[in-house]
Structure formats: structure tokens, C-alpha cells
Amino acid sequence: MIRVLLVDDQQLIRAGLRMLCDAEPDLEVVGEAGNGREAITLAARLAPDVIVMDLRMPGVDGISATSRVLAERPATRVLVLTTFGDDDHLYPALTAGACGFLLKDAPPAELLDGIRRAAAGDSPFSRDVLQRLVRRATDAGAERRRGPVEGLTSREQDVLDLVGEGLSNTEIAERLHIGITTVKTHITALMTKTSSPNRVRLALLAHRDRP
Template identity: 45%
Template sequence: MTAAPEAPGPVRIVVADDQEVVRAGFSALLGTQSDLRVVATAGDGAAAVGACREHRPDVVLMDVRMPAMDGIEATRRITARSGAPRVLMLTTFDLDEHVYDALVAGASGFLLKDVTAERLFEAVRVVAAGEALLAPTVTRRLIGEFARLRPRPPSASLEVLTPRETDVLRLVAEGLTNAEIAARLVVGEETVKTHVSRVLRKLGLRDRVQAVVAAYETGLVLPRQAR
């Protein structure tokens, strides 16, 4: 008799913020959900890195500004490790100038600190499942703005991509969903998903957010193209 597969355990979370009230508030909210569990909290970036090594969480809620080591450097160190958790940045403003740096460092998206409880739960679950948090149009607006203000030299080459994969990456960066890309290229949505997966694998990217960053940094999509 074949044993039934084990049910997946709760999403393991580390909350990193230099304000105790914020750490406590997010931890209390997350604790109300049976499928979410806070395994550690941290008051600065260095402590967040240590907590991730010790507790191996699935998701980190990471404040951008913290003493000792800021959230951007902590994110860079955390996501550089094999089997790294997904990182959601916490910020006060939706166009915080540090958010772009955080996404480049390896974050999978960002949340405003005044996020509603339901949005918080949804965001953690989405990122834990391996998806990018932000809608493509929001991601494009955010990254496009800061790529325009603070252009960076290319950090990756797109030569490894096929022409069709390059087309798909361009459309992802322009804010189209998989369904919209499928309609534009006259292919099936599953075909688009396959192309997106290949782009991520070939470029060594973690998720769709990082693909948008790469498209801007390589000049495949220019900020002025954003409509």
C-alpha cells in the first residue's frame, strides 16, 4: 500500500525590522494563519542573515533601512546562498529610491508597511510559491523610474537567449501578462510559460521581477518605452 504524500508544512517566515513594534505587529498578524509561521525575528540586517542560516525560512520580510547592515546588503547576502528564501522588502513609500536596489540585490518584490492583513497573507503565500509579488505593470513602473534616474551599466548578456526568448523577455519587461504575451505572439499560454522559465534559467534569474531588472539593465527595454 502506497503511503499518502505528506501535506506541506506551514510557510516559514523571518521578520526583519529595526522597530520592535513593527516586528511584533507583523508576527502577530502572520501567527493568525494556520499555514504561516514566524520562526524568527531580527532587528538589523546582520541578525536577519544569521536567522536565515539558522532557521532556513521560506520567506523573509525585510525592512530596507536598518542599522549595522541595511536590508539591501542583507538581501544580497541571503539570496546569494543555495536554497535561499524569497525576500519581500518592507518600505514606507511605494517609490522608495532603495526599492530598485533591493530588487537588483535579489528581492522578489516589496510591500508597504501599511499593508492590510489580507494583502500581507496573500503576498507571503504568492512569493513562497515561487512567484513574483508585483503585477508586471507595477514592476515596470517602479524599475523604469529608477532605471531612468540612475542608469546602470549592463550586468548580463542576452546572447544566450533565442530570438523568441528575447521577444518574450521584452514583453515581460513592458508589463504584459503571460496571457497577453501569448496573444501578441499568437502562441499558447503554456508555451509562454515555458519560454519564461527558460529565460530565467539561462540568465540565472530567480523570478519574473529579476527578469524585468535584467531587461532594463541590458538595455533591451529603455525607460522611455514605458507607456
Template identity: 45%
Template structure:
């Protein structure tokens, strides 16, 4: 089954380039395009894609606002924010909004393809080139207040949350805990459910804002 995509960017040449990259893969299919945020919402609601590639800066309705509208819908797609400039405030807002991650437009084509497949599979995309700085810049601005939901996590689930916040993959977590990846997936699913989080990206933001980890804990 193909992964269905909508491409939203106000530059026609960028949309054409993204389509060209995506459609080289037999398992990816572009089902719609949009030139602004309002159109992006309408096209996505009409075609119900699996993934939306969303430019963060667009006319009429910017990418963040369009993403929030789509993520509030009954059957939200996965959203990857695309940006030319890694503006920390916007990228942090994108993560907090519940998008599955972000990529710089200068990222190589193979990274874009991998990103689409990652988020379509239900995982979050955290670009290591900018994620650490974004979190460190914003999550540490206020004294964290641990939410009551943290008490619902088992010690092992709390440990998994800390590893998620450091950017470790399921395979890397499994290696550190000496368990199988299937076990890690179960732990991650329980963490997300107990904390009412959409995906790993929101889990990372939650971990820093709640004080589970601190910006200085980011390096592996």
C-alpha cells in the same frame, strides 16, 4: 505544512506587530526575528525560512544588501521587502535584486497574509499601488537593447511575457488567451527558464529593460 517566516526590522514594535498578524494564521509560523541586516542574514541562514519579511532600511546592513546575500545562497528564501516610504529607486533595485516583491508597511493585514502565501507558492508580489510608477520611472531611462535570449521564446511565450509585464495574473492571462491556468503556468515556467529569471518580478523588470514592453503599455 506551515510556511516558515523570519521577520527583519530594526523596530521592535514593528516586529511584534508583524508577528501578531502572521501568527493569527494556522499555516504561518515565525521561526526567527532580526533587528538589522547582518542579523537577518544570520538568522535566515540558520533557520532556512520559506519567506523573509525584510525592512528595506536597517542599520549595519540595509535590507537590499541583506536580500542580495540571501538570494545568492544555495537555498534562498523568498523575500518580501517592507518599506514605510515607496522610494522608487529602492523599490526598483529590490525587484532587480530578485526579491519576490514589496509591500508598504501601511498595507492592511490581510494583504500581508496574502502576500506571504503568494510568494511561498512561487509567485511574485507586485503591489499595484506603486509598481507601475516604479517601472515607468526607471525602465524608460535608457534605450533598451533586446537580449539574444528573447529569440528563444515562442510567439506565445513572448505574448505571455508581455502580459506578465502588465501585471496580469495567471487567471487573467488564461482568460485573454482562452486557455486553462495550467497551460499559462507552463508558459510562465518556460519563459522564466529560457530567460534565466528567478520569478515573475524579475520577468517584469526584464520585459521593460529589454523593450518587450514600454512604460506606456502598463495600463490594462
């Protein structure tokens, strides 16, 4: 069971997220917070596995709350869910330690998948956000490689290329006509073989040989 703490200053948003999570047998909403200060207190008391964190809130905002929660509980996974996908919100959130970044207009299935991926140690990002991260890194002069990454199977290279396009595990499974468990196995192997700590690093690696 994945223990989830919902943090958003809008009660209606929290209610919708709770209904969404409560319908899933593997997710348990253990608490709700209306601002960053409450999130810090509840995180210490409830020990959630994943915190779904809004960014713009009165008092202590989501970025400050993320930093303070992770300073006390570094194993907690903070998944940002926000209306604002611009760099002024994205990079401070990642610097504070957020493991993923989803936009509030994401489909419900993407959010649920993101919570599960965050709990499993993955880094879920909305596709547009991930592609922007990759573009910024490559535009800044990320190292380029020559040809495919050495030591990968052809299927692992296929999966890596699709990670670089920002596809989720479910979308990769559909594109390659393989099971999602198989995709997860390939992702794990890719991270091990390339010494990549997260999905963002894999996406950057996938783009290093592109013009």
C-alpha cells in the same frame, strides 16, 4: 507550512506582523530580527522559506542583509516590506536579490498573499511599484511587439493584460470570474510559453504593445 523570518528594527511592527502571520494556519514565524546582522545569523540557523525584510535599519541595512543571506542560502525568498517605495530603495533591493517589494501601507491580505506567492516562487509587488517598473522599462526603449503574444489562448492573453496592470492573482480571479487556482495555472503557462522567469517580466511583456 511556510517558515517566515521577520526583520524590522521596530518591535511594534514585528509584533503586528507576527500576530498577522500567527493567525494563518499555513504560516509559521520561526524568528524575528531587529537589524540586518541578526537577520543574517538567524537565516543561517533557522532556514526560513521567506524573509520579510525591512530596508532602513541600523548597522547592516536590509539591502546588505539580503545580498549576504542569498549568497549563503540562494533558495531563500526575500520579500521587502518598507515605507520607502522610491527608486533609490527599489532597484538596490532588486539588485541584491529580493524577489518582491511591498509597501507597509499595503492591506494585510496583500501582505499575506505576498508571503505565499514568494514561497511559491512568484514575485509579489505593490501595484504602484510594479507599474513604475514597467513604465521605466518601456520609457527606456523596451522592445515592442506587434499584436498579441503568439501561442497564447484568449484567456491567457486576458490574464497577461491584467498582470501588466499590476493586479494580484486574487484580483485577476475576481476580474475574470474564475478561480484563483485557474489564475495560477494560467500564470505558470504564461511563464513557460514566454520564457519569463517572474511576474515582472510578464508585466513588461504585457506592456510591449502599448503606446
